[in-house]
Amino acid sequence: MLVKSRTAEDHLQNLSIMFGILKDYRMRLNPKKCAFGVSSGKFLGFMISQRGIEANPEKIKAIIDMERPKTTKDIQSLTGRVAALTRFISKATDKCVPFFKALKGGKRDITWTAECDNAFQALKNYMSKAPLLSKPLPGEILYLYLSVSGTAVSSVLIRKPEKAELPIFYVSKALQSAELRYPPLEQLALALVVSARRLRPYFQAHGIKVLTNQPSGKCSRNQKFLAD
Template sequence: MEEGKFLGVIVTNGGFKANPEKIEVVMNMPSLKTIKQFRWTVEVKTVFQEINLRLEELPTLIASKTKELQVIYLAASDRAISAVVLVDRDSVQTPIYYVSRILADAETRYSTLENLVLSLV
């Protein structure tokens, strides 16, 4: 099989990519109409449309090859941590794995360095 759905993503022989059906829900989300919902300005509408376009261009997760150099980027803030593992193919950094999460209450009191280590773990 060349392509199929598995656990909400599209699996191909080249890697994993976002399920267009899931992206379509956001793409077709109607503009907000009342003040209670949001202050919907032309600028906000433009940004919303830009986000939708970016969703269509999400990178495909690929499988790592044997002895391929991997790069890891870590990020930490006072509320969340994340990490992404990339490989360099054809001068383009392509993700093979990523994870992010919101910090638990006690973890919000860690130093930034401690949170970076936590994201590595």
């Protein structure tokens, strides 16, 4: 449970409302597991502060310090760690394609190719500079950039305060079976559907402008968030 406020006065009022709700439902809190009046802290595996949402440094370190996978279990461990941080990773699925290829066949020992090694090092480099995710203001217009590759659909939700472009959330999904044969326009529609489902709270609270790197849609001038 997290209660956040913009000012100390608002925070006291919000806490009063929260305690009223807890009282109505006869719920109790463990004082040893509560923290009040803090400006930052860990919540649901992420670091929350006034600056925004950051990836848990421990989870990032677990990827950066990981040795080169030698078995199927090692790769599954790697992709699992990536999955826990996908909201921070641009085109996460595309970055993991070489690892998925190495898993094909179901053998315990894997064939670790040069492509796998390059992808592994690129992933570590990216995670060492994992982006800070911004938080939108109430009613702010947001922008959703869609991207389609031969193996996945991806998107990034951003906000543009004072001409800056700040990422809010990254989404990525591997194309499966029949989806791989979809025409580009249908894959683009799939990217929008996947993103809308994943980002439902943002779609409900904000106006969102959708842009894409495909000729069939409106192209953005700056694709830096989906270019990594």
